[in-house]
Amino acid sequence: MGHQRAAFTGVVLMAIRKEHEIHTRRRGRNVGVGLMLAGFVVLVMVLTFVKITSTDFTNAPGTPSLPAATKGTN
């Protein structure tokens, strides 16, 4: 009986072995893709910050210019 259980356990362990070589290889690839995506997100964030802070929006289309606004209040 004990021998049967040991054999059974062995089979089960083989079938659902957690770490197969392919998992290790996939992990490396997935971590790489993850890091690249994270880098891309950071780059877009920094780029947006730079664009917003370095763009002069006072003369953007649809923005009332200062003299016109002054005239309106007079």
Added chain:
Amino acid sequence: MTDITNTPAMEYEAQLGDYFALLKPRVMSLVVFTALVGMLAAPVGVHPVVGFASILFIAIGAGASGALNMWWDADIDAIMRRTQSRPIPSGRVQPGEALALGVALSGMAVVMLGLAANLLAAGMLLFTILFYAVFYSMWLKRATPQNIVIGGAAGAFPPVIGWIVATGSFSVEAWLMFALIFMWTPPHFWALALFMRSDYDDAGVPMLTVTHGRPATRRHILAYTVLLVVLAVGTAFSAIGGWVYLATALVLNALFLLGAYRIWQRDEVDAEADNYAVERKFFRLSLYYLFLHFGAILIEGSLRAWGISAPLSLGWF
């Protein structure tokens, strides 16, 4: 009992490095360098973050066109010794994966360059990708012995795109950098074709060596080198040139012209006797030639930015 570890699908799973190899990293490094020089030689400054992002997206766009080229050329890559170890012919990456990667990265690179820099730069990047992947790879390469001459334009666009990132427009100086790479490409590749002698023949690619013979190729190398020398030295007197560039160009072009002359003088008997030593040396020199010319343009740009440049001018201009 079935051994699942030996099923074909699990024999090899492509790694990140295999996908990276699809992007032709060595070509990408040249693209990064020439685009960077184009951007820094321009008379307009670029914010470092915008500059970094732009160069990155230009490089990704160039890499994407490389992946599309490998997808299309997988059949001849499998024949040529030089390209047999590429990811698709070696079975590490499936052709469909290369196509998907190439299309996805192309779209991403063009859109992001448009957002990071300007629409003209994005348009030029899109044009470059289509020029290389469609016009050169799918049509020219297998159709005409002038494939290298016209296709060389694809590799010559990056400094123009770099310049447009900075200035938002075209200019003569940007086209001079374009012309430098454009005229350099034929002698560079024809020298390679001379000593990789059976590769292009076996693959049926109509290189000049195959269609017009080796003596004609040697004559073409010399002719294009003469034109390149005139252009490269003449650039010293433009807005991107200067004393540093002139000194560099004079030395390099003298060596390059000498190399092309030696190639022209030889025949196949001489070449085979020393295993194409002169052709190989010329090919190696061509790599330094381009790198040092663009390095000199970069130095001139830096000197101008620091206000210590002494521009060259011809007395009669």
